[in-house]
Amino acid sequence: MLQLFTGICVLYRLATEARFAFFLWGPNGIATGSATLLFGAWVGSALDIFFRSNSGVVLFLLAITLAAIGYVAGFCTRLATLTLAVGFTVLTVRSPFLVDSGDSLISIVLCYLILVLPRKRESKPGRWQTWLHNVGVVAITMQTVIVYATAGLWKTSGRFWMEGTALYYVGQVAEFSEPSLRWLFANAILVNALTWGTILFQLWFPIAIFSRFRIPWLICAMCMHVGIAVFMGLVSFSLVMIGVDLFLITDPEYEVIAAALSRASAGVRHLSRA
């Protein structure tokens, strides 16, 4: 699921930003960053060659698009993940003022996903590939815990968060709000509940996901990110966060959820026939 959501997120960004590619990453655009910062003089300079001409930019974006499609479809997964991790990170370094937290998380998660076994590959205990797969899974889990815990802890030192009015103020910012829904954020009960609820939810996340509250907590997390996408317009950030939330659901839990959904749909069908 994480693979699907991060892949879709990259494809979404490419689809919406491709027509401005020369301005965002081209030699006569706003980009000033160099891949040498991350990959050193040799590899970095080789990667920078793509950005010396507009046709190079097109070629680079095409390679990332193909890698993202392969990554989502599960075709040559390891190679696709590696290409996507390098390619997407280079784009973020090239134009750092374009990047948001979701992009940073995609780059980091893609690095860990290189260790994770492809979907259809069998994992046998005692093999080094299986061990590295587990290392990748632990790393993604730890990273997710850090995201929620840090976001929650920082909020506790903010005046507007503690007063319970932070979301009212965010709701007035043109970049992150929907004017037709501003009236909602003037309601004291709703704003207080959502602001304090967010802090409580994020602070308890590291404990909740290792307890029997894991599934309800993850459902809340996904609802919160759907809300962020709708109300604040942070679509790509929300997609990748929903991806990491879904990653924390285990295979047996997916089976339980699927069984429950199938029982529910059977019940609805039975009721509609009656």
Add this chain to the structure above:
Amino acid sequence: MAESETGSPAGRIRLKTIGYRALQIGSILALTIHFAMTVLWVGPFNPIKVHLNGLLEKTTGRYFSQSWRIFAPLPVTTDDAVLLRCLTPREAAAPRLPDEGWYDISTPLWIRFQHDRFSAWSRLSRPQTYAVRTYLTAGPDAVLWFNACQGGSQPACSVYQSMIESARQSSGEILTRIGSAACNDLGRSQSTARVALRLRRTWPISWSQRSSATQRLSEDLPVGVYEYRKEIGTPGIFRDGARE
């Protein structure tokens, strides 16, 4: 000749076991160190962070850079719109910037984004806003170092100083390019010699006045006058710039 210990099946198995154990211990150690450094990187200002800042910048900050201060401790509360004025050679030489003919190059992008959530308009408005904010304050992370510097920490002062210098250099170059692209988009490529930028900060209506106040207050902050580069393309995104 006797078979070496590593060449025999038992030897190979022992080598594999040692390799596997080394991988296990090595990866556990690497994960522990990596995430300890990540926690330091994303966490608040503290003595260990100051002490290890150089190492953190070269490792976590470079390869796993992240900030989870999402709208915290203080959320974004102001609309920071970038205003632009393409200056003719005569205006560029004058001691004072003109009062009229400024274009708002941020608000039209936000409005477009509000009409189409699944678009790049919000992201396209970020470079100019973030670059101006960075130019003026060196970014949100610099606030921690600035506060510590104000509190008397000498190492924090030197970190803050280097952050300001680096921020001014990187954002200055980006603002030059954005300003040039906007003047090209506005059809001023023939007459422009330099580009002036301002930040219009619009403050929110406070919570206590939410039902009585209707007008949000705003102020204009001067940012600077930048070089104009004709070779920068015409992206077509600033054509709707709202004239003041």
